[in-house]
Amino acid sequence: MSAVLLRYHSLLDSALRRVEDWLLPTLARFVFAAVLLWYFWQSAFTKTGDGLLGFLSPTENAYIQIFPKRFEAAGYDITQMGTFEWLVAVAGTSAEILLPFLILIGLFTRLAALGMVVFVTVQTLVDVYGHDIAGKTLGTWFDGPSDSLILDQRLMWLLLFAVLITKGAGPLSIDRLLLQVTKPKDISPELPSSSRA
Secondary structure, eight states, X not given: OXXXXXXXXXXXXXXHHHHTTTHHHHXXXXXXXXXXXXXXXXXXXXXXXSSTTGGGSOOHHHHHHHSHHHHHHTTTOGGGSOHHHHHHHHHHHXXXXXXHHHHHHTSSHHHHHHHHXXXXXXXXXXXXXXXXXXXXXXXXXXXXXXXXXXXXXXXXXXXXHHHHXXXXXXXXXXXXXXXXXXXXXXXXXXXXXXXOO
């Protein structure tokens, strides 16, 4: 039995060594694009004004989503929001557009995934403390159902970003292309003339 187990582990280890460099990061970026890319972009574009520089003109939706209690206290009047709130709305919306794009194309992927961890953490805190989300929508870990919109889903998102942070973007990425272009050529040093045969 031990010989069978050793053979099993040897074959599995050999197969995994051949795919570990590209399989997980490629799948992680594919899953991100298939499941979360449009979620973040649609959310971001509900917060922007018109035109190419619309992200500099946050809409009511930006303030409702990011500062729900503060915006309500201001009577839902954008002009009552200060410079700090404007900066946070612009930065948050910009991050929600740019970071997913960087992950999609595989550029600065580790940094973008780390930024998404921060973004999702802040998003979750705003949902819980700003929008007072609780109960089934918030959910709990280690329970039977795995369908809560906050704790269950976002924990899976964070795992996805952890794969990208630790493994990088994989071979089908601008990161890999830049690494190959900027990698120094393996030049063997010439031996001094006195040591040549």
